[in-house]
Amino acid sequence: MLHVLAANVGFVTTLLIGLAYKDQDGVSIFQLTPVEILFMLLVAGAFTETGLGFESASPDILNRPPQSLKYGVFTPEFLADIAAYGVLMAICILSSFVIVIFGFYGGNLGRDCNLEWSEQCNDVFRARSTCYTAMMWIFLFFAWELVDSRRSFFDGMVSDTRRWAQRLWRNKFLFWSVILGTISVFPTLYIPVIDHVVFLHDGIDKEWGIAIAMTALFFAGAEAWKWAKRVYLRRHNLMVRKDAGTTEEDLEARVFERFYQGQSDGSLSEK
Numbered sequence: 001m002l003h004v005l006a007a008n009v010g011f012v013t014t015l016l017i018g019l020a021y022k023d024q025d026g027v028s029i030f031q032l033t034p035v036e037i038l039f040m041l042l043v044a045g046a047f048t049e050t051g052l053g054f055e056s057a058s059p060d061i062l063n064r065p066p067q068s069l070k071y072g073v074f075t076p077e078f079l080a081d082i083a084a085y086g087v088l089m090a091i092c093i094l095s096s097f098v099i100v101i102f103g104f105y106g107g108n109l110g111r112d113c114n115l116e117w118s119e120q121c122n123d124v125f126r127a128r129s130t131c132y133t134a135m136m137w138i139f140l141f142f143a144w145e146l147v148d149s150r151r152s153f154f155d156g157m158v159s160d161t162r163r164w165a166q167r168l169w170r171n172k173f174l175f176w177s178v179i180l181g182t183i184s185v186f187p188t189l190y191i192p193v194i195d196h197v198v199f200l201h202d203g204i205d206k207e208w209g210i211a212i213a214m215t216a217l218f219f220a221g222a223e224a225w226k227w228a229k230r231v232y233l234r235r236h237n238l239m240v241r242k243d244a245g246t247t248e249e250d251l252e253a254r255v256f257e258r259f260y261q262g263q264s265d266g267s268l269s270e271k
Helices: 002-018 034-053 076-104 119-145 161-170 172-183 185-190 194-199 208-235 248-270
Strands: none
Touching: 002 034, 002 076, 002 119, 034 119, 034 172, 034 194, 076 119, 076 208, 119 172, 119 185, 119 208, 161 172, 172 185, 185 194
């Protein structure tokens, strides 16, 4: 659920801010067309989210303290994740469009580029393709980031590469959903009619660097957010440290420690 909700925040934020970019007739230019968004939700969304449903629980799930029942599914951490990942997606998507259209092509927004391809819309179509490619890849690889909401995706990649690779391969449905979804970007960009008429974008060349850079930027931001969460949760005794004990007594102490502390403080004040 977090996968699609965060993506929706990213889409909506991008399109709302993107209304500020207008063509020669004062018409707002779409950074992502409706067909692109639909394709992303069906190809990058539906299959990867199904794959996430096959994932096993986090290894440390039984070491976590119980959640408050008053929040249900929408815990403060869950809502913070939606906002953080959604805003980060929007920054990466919008940046890819802005860098290409203003950095590469001098801000030429053409005319009627939301409706059909023309020579004067070439720049907009290429910027839109960059935006679409970055969002597709971000949306796909984001599923792997959500395999564990707290642990780094790269945890163990260097120290135990074989085990890290096995962790990705264990869920074959998710693995192939991400790989095939990544490959599906290429035919939508380069097959005639599908590119100009259906998706309203065009093939790209030097813009590939921007799409890859924005995908990497999202990964870096997501990892930074997870790291910040781990620091906060450990300081507030809501997450187990790697070197912490896992016996029944250790778990009990972590859950009830703050109540013991409050009780002892109250006893001292009474004396």
